[in-house]
Amino acid sequence: MVEVRAERASKPLPSSVTIYEVGPRDGLQNEKAVVATEDKAEFVRRLVTAGLPVVEATSFVHPKWVPQLADAADLMTMLGEEGRAHPVLVPNERGLDRALELGMKHIAIFGSATETFAQKNLNRSLDEQFAMFEPTVARARAAGLDVRAYVSMCFGDPWEGAVPVDQVVSVGKRLFDLGASELSLGDTIGVGTAGHVKDLVHAFVGAGMRTDQLAMHFHDTYGQALANAFSALQEGITTFDASAGGLGGCPYAKSATGNLATEDLVWMLTGLGIEHGVDLDAVVETSVWMAGRLGRPSPSAVVRALAG
Ligand code: HMG
Ligand code: MG
Numbered sequence: 419m420v421e422v423r424a425e426r427a428s429k430p431l432p433s434s435v436t437i438y439e440v441g442p443r444d445g446l447q448n449e450k451a452v453v454a455t456e457d458k459a460e461f462v463r464r465l466v467t468a469g470l471p472v473v474e475a476t477s478f479v480h481p482k483w484v485p486q487l488a489d490a491a492d493l494m495t496m497l498g499e500e501g502r503a504h505p506v507l508v509p510n511e512r513g514l515d516r517a518l519e520l521g522m523k524h525i526a527i528f529g530s531a532t533e534t535f536a537q538k539n540l541n542r543s544l545d546e547q548f549a550m551f552e553p554t555v556a557r558a559r560a561a562g563l564d565v566r567a568y569v570s571m572c573f574g575d576p577w578e579g580a581v582p583v584d585q586v587v588s589v590g591k592r593l594f595d596l597g598a599s600e601l602s603l604g605d606t607i608g609v610g611t612a613g614h615v616k617d618l619v620h621a622f623v624g625a626g627m628r629t630d631q632l633a634m635h636f637h638d639t640y641g642q643a644l645a646n647a648f649s650a651l652q653e654g655i656t657t658f659d660a661s662a663g664g665l666g667g668c669p670y671a672k673s674a675t676g677n678l679a680t681e682d683l684v685w686m687l688t689g690l691g692i693e694h695g696v697d698l699d700a701v702v703e704t705s706v707w708m709a710g711r712l713g714r715p716s717p718s719a720v721v722r723a724l725a726g
């Protein structure tokens with residue numbers, strides 16, 4: 419591959435990026451096949467070994483809502499001490515209790531920028547979601563945990579259509595201000611485009627947030643995820659969520675497909691000379707192995723190209 423250094427791009431790009439791996443959580447939550455707990459543990463361990471600095475492992479949500487991750491406690495027990503460093507999704511105080519029992523150190527709450535998705539994903543109205551998150555974050559912080567906040571449907575919603583930037587900023591800031599250290603902006607159904615990404619990042623910065631407090635979470639439904647990541651890089655964003663092999667989706671938003679593939683992101687960052695610390699071959703090997711467990715090929719173009 420020809421390496422085009424970042425300095426030669428039209429705008430200076432960050433010199434290094436953190437990849438927040440969501441494959442074991444976002445990737446597996448939507449799969450028809452239920453993956454064995456041992457294989458999930460192996461997946462997490464392989465991703466860590468491949469150099470991914472953060473691996474979101476599972477969700478402490480209601481097991482009936484997401485049966486694929488109903489083994490969250492077993493998985494974390496299996497991972498033992500090393501597993502406690504991995505973030506897990508927690509929607510409420512019941513989820514927090516479960517995470518605290520296992521000694522977890524990082525949780526992620528997940529709010530919605532729209533009324534309809536709040537109802538469908540959390541069984542709460544847009545306002546009610548804050549009443550659920552507020553005591554959850556307060557107790558987590560008091561117990562010394564780090565909290566990430568997600569905001570979903572930032573670029574469009576399958577039921578409500580376009581979502582005004584002001585609405586996303588207002589909900590996102592409110593979630594962040596509960597006591598989070600990072601806010602991840604989710605394009606849950608993958609409809610965002612590069613200019614929209616710039617507008618949203620500008621709006622958050624205009625509302626007082628720093629780019630190092632923001633992460634981008636792109637799904638690739640319309641094939642825009644990588645272009646959107648590049649656009650965000652140009653705005654100074656340095657944390658990107660991605661999923662090994664491009665697995666992913668949300669069971670409560672049918673139009674949500676796979677996440678930005680970790681391998682596709684790594685390929686682009688390497689080409690730009692941006693540090694990421696990830697061993698591409700090891701992630702590809704892991705995705706091919708997981709594709710075998712799931713019984714379907716990886717949707718990632720880079721995995722297909724390199725695995726052949
Ligand atoms: P609810 O039914 O309203 O819950 O669900 P509730 O508070 O009324 O409680 C009902 C019962 O559930 C109670 O038990 C609770 O104890 C129990 P009972 O007293 O009847 O025996 N319960 C729980 N049990 C285990 N763990 C829990 C828990 N909470 C309550 N945490 C709830 C509300 C939020 C729990 C439910 O809607 C839920 O679990 N939703 C999760 C949906 C989900 O995981 N979606 C996918 C993740 S979001 C995503 O993918 C987007 C993202 O990737 C970013 C992007 O792409 O944009 C992050
Ligand atoms: Mg997602």
